[in-house]
Amino acid sequence: MMERFDCMIVGGGHGGAQAAIALRQAGFAGSIGLIGDEPVIPYDRPALSKEYLAGKKSFDRLQLRPPELWNEREVVLRLGRRVIALDSSAKVVVCDNDTAIGYGVLIWAAGGEPRPLSCPGHNLSGVHTIRNKGDCDRLLSALPTSQHIAVIGGGYIGLEAAAVLRELGKEVTLLEAQDRVLARVAAEPVSRFYEAEHRTHGVEILLGTGISELTARDGAVSGVRLQNGTAIAADQVIVGIGIMPAIGPLLAAGAEATRGETGILVDDFCRTTLPDVYCIGDCTIMRDGPGIRIESVQNANEQAQTAAKAVCGKPQPLRLVPWFWSNQYDLRLQTIGLSLGYDQTVLRGNLVDREFSLVYLKDGAVIALDCINATRDYVQGRKLVEAHAHVDPALLADDRIPLKDIAIAA
Amino acid sequence: MQFTVKTRDGDLHSVEAHVGLSLMENIRSAGIEELLAICGGSLSCATCHIYIENLPGGAELSSKSQDEEDLLEASDYLKPNSRLSCQVVFQPPMDGMRIVVAPDE
Ligand SMILES: Cc1cc2nc3c(=O)[nH]c(=O)nc-3n(C[C@H](O)[C@H](O)[C@H](O)COP(=O)(O)OP(=O)(O)OC[C@H]3O[C@@H](n4cnc5c(N)ncnc54)[C@H](O)[C@@H]3O)c2cc1C
Ligand code: FES
Numbered sequence: 388m389m390e391r392f393d394c395m396i397v398g399g400g401h402g403g404a405q406a407a408i409a410l411r412q413a414g415f416a417g418s419i420g421l422i423g424d425e426p427v428i429p430y431d432r433p434a435l436s437k438e439y440l441a442g443k444k445s446f447d448r449l450q451l452r453p454p455e456l457w458n459e460r461e462v463v464l465r466l467g468r469r470v471i472a473l474d475s476s477a478k479v480v481v482c483d484n485d486t487a488i489g490y491g492v493l494i495w496a497a498g499g500e501p502r503p504l505s506c507p508g509h510n511l512s513g514v515h516t517i518r519n520k521g522d523c524d525r526l527l528s529a530l531p532t533s534q535h536i537a538v539i540g541g542g543y544i545g546l547e548a549a550a551v552l553r554e555l556g557k558e559v560t561l562l563e564a565q566d567r568v569l570a571r572v573a574a575e576p577v578s579r580f581y582e583a584e585h586r587t588h589g590v591e592i593l594l595g596t597g598i599s600e601l602t603a604r605d606g607a608v609s610g611v612r613l614q615n616g617t618a619i620a621a622d623q624v625i626v627g628i629g630i631m632p633a634i635g636p637l638l639a640a641g642a643e644a645t646r647g648e649t650g651i652l653v654d655d656f657c658r659t660t661l662p663d664v665y666c667i668g669d670c671t672i673m674r675d676g677p678g679i680r681i682e683s684v685q686n687a688n689e690q691a692q693t694a695a696k697a698v699c700g701k702p703q704p705l706r707l708v709p710w711f712w713s714n715q716y717d718l719r720l721q722t723i724g725l726s727l728g729y730d731q732t733v734l735r736g737n738l739v740d741r742e743f744s745l746v747y748l749k750d751g752a753v754i755a756l757d758c759i760n761a762t763r764d765y766v767q768g769r770k771l772v773e774a775h776a777h778v779d780p781a782l783l784a785d786d787r788i789p790l791k792d793i794a795i796a797a
Numbered sequence: 798m799q800f801t802v803k804t805r806d807g808d809l810h811s812v813e814a815h816v817g818l819s820l821m822e823n824i825r826s827a828g829i830e831e832l833l834a835i836c837g838g839s840l841s842c843a844t845c846h847i848y849i850e851n852l853p854g855g856a857e858l859s860s861k862s863q864d865e866e867d868l869l870e871a872s873d874y875l876k877p878n879s880r881l882s883c884q885v886v887f888q889p890p891m892d893g894m895r896i897v898v899a900p901d902e
Contacts, residue, residue, distance in 0.1 A: 408830050431837040448822060449837075456828040685842070688835050712841040719864075721841050762840065762864035766871045
């Protein structure tokens with residue numbers, strides 16, 4: 388007889404794990420199955436480019452819940468198994484080992500896969516990504532015999548990896564195609580600050596660099612050749628140029644996605660257009676949201692809770708105020724809100740002290756803050772973001788005035 | 798070594814304590830899932846808020862950093878004995894302590 392779960396969760400990352408827990412907390416009494424293609428129980432993914440890569444935390448300490456808990460909560464884990472197809476009318480998924488599993492409700496939480504480079508040499512041995520534990524372990528096992536590492540992509544993951552690798556004493560060259568790091572997520576002052584910090588720590592940063600190929604020696608990567616002809620030697624190459632949502636089976640089953648298939652469209656309850664199919668986390672785009680994927684632990688958690696409540700007949704629409712963090716060296720970046728579409732920025736504090744915030748405004752309203760070693764602004768700025776507050780930029784710029792003392796005129 | 802955790806439903810749980818790990822990690826390993834600890838101890842979420850109710854004589858907690866104070870200050874449920882559990886490392890003199898999970902924000 389075919390195995391069947393009343394609620395099946397696909398993907399054992401942050402979203403999937405929290406969905407299972409939230410279902411039980413909301414009183415879901417049926418069977419729950421969690422199918423994940425990684426061979427390990429759910430763990431804290433952000434640590435991969437931080438404490439885990441640095442060797443500061445063992446895998447045990449990354450587990451989101453202890454191994455026994457899944458059993459105790461009657462969540463059946465099917466690990467090391469990948470879902471390759473979905474039949475939403477028969478309510479069945481097919482796994483890569485050819486087994487079919489039935490469901491009552493499906494929560495798709497498969498996250499994303501690293502976008503590969505498209506140039507020659509992109510799949511040589513020694514070319515790494517950092518998305519899951521397996522990736523990180525491969526990189527870690529190569530490090531002892533590697534001195535020079537090239538990091539391709541100046542987003543959060545690339546920068547975090549560069550910082551850890553410098554702390555481990557490696558030579559690091561970071562290549563970014565845009566004319567500044569963090570170009571997709573932050574404004575120029577933040578980008579320039581991080582470039583300067585990394586250069587001070589000895590990272591060589593090359594901006595505006597197109598890559599023509601990864602070169603090989605004895606079948607393994609030996610370096611990066613740039614479009615301008617420059618050759619950079621590297622024992623290992625880490626590629627961190629973003630993700631592609633893991634939504635193939637949902638698309639094939641007819642779930643509505645954005646144009647360009649950048650994510651599955653979900654409503655405020657994380658429902659897709661397929662019956663009894665929910666989607667959460669990195670592979671979603673909220674229908675009434677900003678139109679981009681929100682790739683964060685917070686979003687995965689909140690969407691998981693939203694979907695779980697809806698499944699349990701206690702629907703509550705999600706109103707996300709995004710937050711995010713990134714640790715590099717002794718710098719803690721904390722972001723509240725979403726800076727997308729800003730038309731003005733205000734600097735609070737000064738860069739030299741390495742404690743400042745950049746406030747993003749749109750049409751005069753505060754929409755986001757990037758806070759660097761400035762937790763107080765991160766905490767107090769939330770209210771301004773939530774209220775879409777219209778604040779005199781001169782007040783925002785005066786870091787002697789706590790943000791909580793700024794009256795909110797919406 | 799152990800400490801006691803009172804969850805939001807009023808139940809008491811005895812938690813086996815690992816010295817050198819944070820209270821948050823200890824609570825999480827004990828399978829108490831109402832402590833969300835979303836940021837995994839990165840001092841960015843305040844979803845690991847607890848109250849220290851009873852500390853054995855002689856035990857001392859590490860003092861709060863300014864960042865921890867700032868995060869706690871935003872809580873509607875701040876009390877003098879509030880802490881972020883990811884910021885308190887369990888040490889042997891704390892054996893037998895009692896903590897309470899703060900209400901959900
Ligand atoms: C190195 C790194 C650092 C990060 N740092 C931060 C940070 O500091 N702060 C922050 O907020 N966010 C950070 N993020 C982002 C954050 O980890 C993600 O937003 C979050 O994990 C998304 O959760 P998810 O459940 O959507 O996806 P994931 O956590 O990626 O989980 C998806 C799971 O589904 C599995 N899967 C995929 N396809 C299938 C299939 N067909 N069948 C079965 N299983 C499948 C995947 O292997 C994976 O295990 C970081 C991410 C990475 C990779
Ligand atoms: S776990 Fe996020 S602040 Fe403690």
